[in-house]
Amino acid sequence: MDNLIEIKNLHFKRADRPIFAGLDLDIPRGKVTAIMGPSGTGKTTLLRMITGQLRAGQGSVRIADGDGMTDIGTLDRDAIYRLRRRMGMLFQNSALLTDLDVFENVAFPLREITDLPDRLIRPIVLMKLEAVGLRGAAGLMPSELSGGMGRRVAMARALVMDPELLLYDEPFSGLDPISLGVILRLIRETNDVLGLTSIVVSHDVEEIARLADYCYVIAEGRAIAHGPPAELARSESDLVRQFMAGAADGPVPFHYPAGDFARDLAGD
Amino acid sequence: MVQPGSIVGGLLGFLGKLGASVYFLGEILRQSGIGIARPRLVVEQIHNAGVLSLVIIMTSGLFVGMVLGLQGVDALSRLRQEDILGASVALVLLKELGPVVTALLFAGRAGTALASEIGLMRATDQLSAMEVMAIDPVRRIVAPRFLGGAISLPLLTGVFNVVGILGAWFIGVYVLGVDNGAFWSQMQEYVDPEDIWEGIFKSAAFGVAASLIAVFEGYNAVPTAEGVGLATTRTVVTTSIVILMLDYVITAALL
Incomplete structure (x- = not known):
């Protein structure tokens, strides 16, 4: 299979707590790949390793580069910055720049990284905003946007440099059903159309x-x-079944590890 | 009782932070080319840190000058030396009070604004988002703010001194009847260019220190509401102590 990213035997610790212990994972080119797991399993950490903001303790995160694969962990700062121009990322809380309006937020990467004149920046930004359905909101400030709208603006911003890889960190959390439907459609369509x-x-x-x-x-x-996903739903593993079915108790226990309850109550 | 271990720990923590901020300063200076490439970004920050601090600086300068006029006339009249009021007020302001008080006010007005702004950008992932967009936040956000602050403080100190001297003149000459000619001529007689240079040198050093502490605390803030609040508090506390310590060191070195 043609992979854009290959992660092999990844180890990572944070303050002595192991986050990854031998993670293997491939991201196929041209597909929408989901990374799921209970909270605190290091999903966001994984994204930060793909963007080169964190480095692996052991193992490799490699990305297709020309004909071969490049290990992101071995790149110097300039190379990582060059690599990031091929990526766009959508943060959970949108991470829009609060002192700029919607238009300028989307234009920000173009103004900072390219030397394009205003007369070219304007149509590019308007096209991206039109794609997420928010051309009419170009003059609003981030504080005037709902959560779903903010995320769509962030998506337009992530797309404005025409990346080949888009990373979404919890794109569905806290959205109403309509915004959720919009975001689902946008992720699918941008992936396939672009x-x-x-x-x-x-x-x-x-x-x-x-x-x-x-x-x-x-x-x-x-x-x-x-x-x-359909195959996972039929998984044999108790843990996967618990997760896919959303059961409160199972291999991942409901209770955080604690001593004997009766003794604790009695104050021993 | 204070444990010896906690003193050592505190000292090590302080040294660690000092090292980290010096390293951060190096990083900022390396990215300071943006001040030449895009001077607009720095001008905006001079506006935020400097122009917006003018009211508090001028008001404080006026009252500090006026009280110097009052106290000066009271003290000097005991020696029958009211004529040197202008010279003594100018020396006190130019060499000491001007740079120090302006820097302390600057920490409260501009330093806190810088630290909380950058801290909030950290807490809301704005800095992270820039990194992922291949835009270095030290270059785009931190360096212009540091430069704007470091340039603003000496200018504000100049304004503080001028307003302070005018305040002392108003009280001394206009209200308490010190001779106008003596006020200015004695000032001319006794204030040397080295005194002015001393003040400029001090305020430049304070500008670098105060701006560095503010952007350092903001950039390294723990990304929570509490963390940003703590960073803001620490900015004022650390800046105040560092300014007063630096003031002694520079004065001792120059005299």
Whole structure:
């Protein structure tokens, strides 16, 4: 299979707590790949390793570059910045620049990275805003946007440099059903129409089942299951079943580890 | 009782932070080319840190000058030396009070604004988003703010001194009847260019220190509401202590 990103035997620790312990994961080119898992399994950390903001303790995160694969962990600062121009990322809370209006937020990467004149920047920004349905909101400030609109603006901004890889960090959290439908459609359409590769980090099982082509479930620092969403739903693994069905108790216990309850109450 | 271990720990923490901020300063200076490539960004920050601080600086300068006029006439009249009021007020303001008080006010007005602005950008992932967009936040956000602050403080100090001297003149000459000619001529007689240079040198050093502490605390703020608040508080506390310590060191070195 033609992969854009290959992650092999990835180890990473944060303050002695292992986040990844031998994670293997491939991101196929041109597909929407979902990375799922309970909260705190390091899904966002994984995105930060793909963007080169964090480095692996051991193992490799490699990205297709020309004919071969480049290990992101070995790149120097300038090379990482060059690499990031091929990526766009959508943050959970949009991360729009609060002192700029919607238009300028989308124009920001163009103004900062390219030397394009205003008369070219304007149509590019308007096209991206039109694609997410918010051309009419170009003059609004980020504080005037709803959560769903903010995320769509952030998406226009992520697309404005025409990246080949789009990363989504929890794109569905906190959205009303209509905004959710809009975001789902936008992710699918931009991926297919623009020929992108998309990585969606999420723990919203239903949405992922509707959206993703391929799906990884991460728990305990490793990929415990992967496959098309329909296949995962029929998984044999208790943990995957618990996760896909949203059961409160199972291999991931409801209770945080604690001592004996009666003794605790008695104050011993 | 204070544990010896906690003193050592505190000292190590302080040294660690000092090292980190010096390293950060190096990083900022390396990215300061943006001030030449896009001077507009720095001008905007001179407006934010400098122009918007003018009211508090001028008001404070006026009252500091007026109180110097009052106290000066009271003290000097005991020696029958009211004529040197102009010279003594000018020396006190140019060499000491001007740079120090302006820097302390600057920390409260502009330093806190810088630290909380950058801290909030950190807390809301705006800095992270820039990194992913291949835009270096140290270059685009931190460096212009540092330069704007470092340029603003010496200018504000100049304004503070001028307003302060006018305040002392108003009280001394206009209200308390010190001779106008003596006020200005004695000032001319006793204030040397080196005194003015001392003040400029101090305020330049304070500008670098105050701006560095503010952007450092903001950039390294823990990305929570509490963390940003803490960064803002630390900016004022650290800046105040560092300014007063630096003031002593520079004065001792120059005298």
